[in-house]
Amino acid sequence: MIRYQITAIDPVAHLFEVALRIDKPAPVQQLWLPAWLPGSYMVRDFAKNLIDIRAFDEINRPLPLQQLDKQRWQVSSSAEVLHLRYRVYAWDLSVRTAHLDQTHGFFNGSSVFLAVAGREQQTHEVEILPPKGIVDWQLATMLPRVSGDDWQFGRFRAADYDELIDHPVEMGTFTIGTFNACGVRHDVILTGRHYCCMPRLLADLTAICESQIQLFGTPAPFDRYLFMTQVLKDGFGGLEHRASTALHCSRHELPQSVDAPVDKDYRNYLTLCSHEYFHSWNVKRIKPAAFMPYQLQAESYTRQLWAYEGITSYYDDLMTYRSGCIDKQGYLELLSQTFTRVYRGSGRLLQSLSDSSFNAWTKFYKQDENAGNAIVSYYTKGALFALFLDLTLRLETHGKKSLDDLMRLLWQRFGQKNLGTADDSHQQLYSELLGRDASAEFAWLHQTEDLPLAPLLAQFGVELKLRTSSGNSDQGGGDIDGLTVGFGAKYKAESIGIRLTSISNGSAAHKAGLSAKDLLIAADGLQVNAQFEQALQRYQPGTSITLHWFRDDVLMTGELPIEAAAKDTVSLILKDDVQAKGWLG
Incomplete structure (x- = not known):
């Protein structure tokens, strides 16, 4: 057995201390720490x-320790027992690493527990101790407990290293709620x-x-199963685990009464919970062969x-709707926003879904302006591709099959059997459900054209309407009139002017010579503020205005062409409720 002890040794300095005991180590014993964690x-x-x-x-005699590389x-x-002691700096307020201060502690095992090379498959036990002098902290984790009652510090055991690092730990003072779902x-x-309002939250999560x-x-x-949420002034994020999820949310996203409406903020939190919970099947147990083992x-x-x-992102909103937590219009608004996020990026015409998946490490997770x-x-x-598959299957089988059937087949043939999926596994099962070869449908994974979703949605009584944006805060949805003149840049207000955060290639902002990080201060001789896009509406397309901006501390100028706004915002409009029941019944 590999044994650890971890203590919040100094919350003010954000330090955990870890002691590791290895009985009968190898004469040359290597240890390593993960460079990444599953799901991120x-x-x-x-x-x-x-x-x-x-x-x-x-007998506590120092032994030479050689570092071989970064991890x-x-x-x-020739020791019979090898002990290691080290400290971990924990000041990353995220769901991915570790965080510790006087208010709480959190860690993923991948960031604190050294793995013993060659013995990763053995049983691992960890004792988790509270900070000295703090008596009211509780502890939450889904690590199998060896000692102590629920919500107490104590000893825990994992069957192997993989399980050890797949149960995050939260410590501090927290509110607890419990519900039963299908006997669990x-x-x-x-x-x-x-x-x-915990009763309201528990009812919706149930x-x-x-x-x-x-x-x-x-x-x-x-x-x-355990939902653990860090409530912040402004926060959002989640990471799935085999029997729990670690979440961040903003304070205003939680319901404050039993009968409070599901507004956009609360809906945001519910769909986040839905997303991470769906991962309990789709990626934690049904997973690519490349992740077996990680x-x-x-x-x-x-x-x-x-x-x-x-697929999980398709189902997170859909299951929130099916559960009754949001209505049909609310669901279509969420789906409209998903469409809009895709359509506003010209990168969709350059990178395929297959390549996007492959390059997650360097492109998706390391995005820049x-x-x-x-x-x-x-x-x-x-x-959107999951939606395409779902609607196509429903149409061709006259409602007898749907994407639900594909997920159940994946669960039965891969997840329950602990087998990893190959690159063509989804296509093969989908072809089986469709009753024909689905190569044409799955060819879209390797193409960069927009998916043909408008005609599919129309057959389910939903119109896909492309419109212009109504401003910098318009995320899509709603049958509203947008702006007539476009700018083509995202920005945030500064004390003087607006700071540009990204520029769309080919847009008016691009043609004017603007770049991300520029501070735009004046347009047509007037100071610029957060309402800049609205101010542009006074000008006629075909004309231009002079801009002034700072790049670093250099004043620059350029001509902004006044152009019609791009139709890059999607509104999904329910036209026929009877037809829609074939998908949203």
């Missing part, structure tokens, strides 16, 4: 946060200041979870992320 496809080099690593034998170490000795206990914890369990079929793939010391490439994130012009998201366009 970017090398994060967690080892950069390890401090003062030391090795000792069974591997080696100890050569689910817990919800909220850390941080909040005003949440509906969402039951809908998803019923989609794949009982029993659920876990005996118990190779965590370097990038692990797959062209299938469109299926694991894109030019991302919209160069790449497409396998989340959003992947969701």
Whole structure:
């Protein structure tokens, strides 16, 4: 057995201390720390946060420790027991790494637990201790418990290293709620200041979870599940695990009363929960063969992320609708926003879904100001491709089959059998359901044209309307009139002027000579403010105005052509409710 002890040794300095005991180590024992963690496809080099690593034998004599590279170490000795002690700097307020201060502690095992090379398949045990002098902290994790009651510190055991790092840990003082979904206990914890009406949240999560369990079929793939949310002033994010999810949300996204309407903010949080929960099947258990097992010391490439994130992104909103938490119009608004995020990026015409999946490590997860012009998201366009597959299957089988059937087949033939999917597995199963070869449908994975979704939606009573944006805050949806004159840049207000954050290639902003990070201060001799796009509407297309801006500390000028706004915003409009029931019934 590999044994760890981890203590929040100094919350003010954001330090965890880890002690690792290895019985009967190899004469030359190597240790390593992951460079990334499953579900977040970017090398994060967690080892950069390890401090003062030391090795000792069974009687506490120091042993020489050699670092082999950025994340591997080696100890050569004849010791019967090898001890390592080190500290971890934990000041990343995210769901991916570790965070510790006087208010709470959080960590993913991948960022704090050194793996013992050659013994990753052995049982791993960890004792988690609270900070000294703090007596009211609780602890939440889905690591199998060896000692202590629920919500207490104690000892925990994992069957192997992979399980050890797939159960994040939250410690501090938090609000706890519990509900039952299809016979499975689910817990919800909220850390941080909040005003949440817990009964309302539990009722809505119950509906969402039951809908998803019923989609794949009982029993659920876990005996118990945990939603852990860090509530912040402004926050958003989630990361899936085999029996839990770590989430961040903004304080205003939680419901404050039992009968509060599901506004855009609360809907945002519910669909996030729905997304991460759907991953319990789709990527945690149904997964690419390239992830079996995970190779965590370097990038692990797959062209299938469109299926694991894109299909999940299609179902997160859809299951929130099917559960009754949002109505049909609310769902169509969410889907309109997904369309809009895709259509506003010219990169969709340059990068295919397959390539987007493969290049997640360097392009999607390391986006810069030019991302919209160069790449497409396998989340959003992947969701549209899932919609394309779903509607096509429903039409050709006259409603007898849907994408639900594909997900159930994937679960039965891959997830339940612990087999990884190949690049053509989804196509083969889809062809089986369709009753014909689906090569033409799956060829869209390798193409860069827009998917032919408007005619498909029309057959389900929904009109896809392309319109112009109504301003910098317009995310899509709603049958409204947009602006007539376009700018072609995203920006944020500054005390003087607006700071440009991205420029669309070929747009008026591009033609004027503007670049991301420029500070635009004046247009047509007048100071610019946050209402700049609205101010442009006073000018007639075919004319131009003079702009002044700072790039660094250099004043620059250029001519902005007044051009018609691009139709890059989508509104999905329900035209025939009877037809729509074939998809949203």
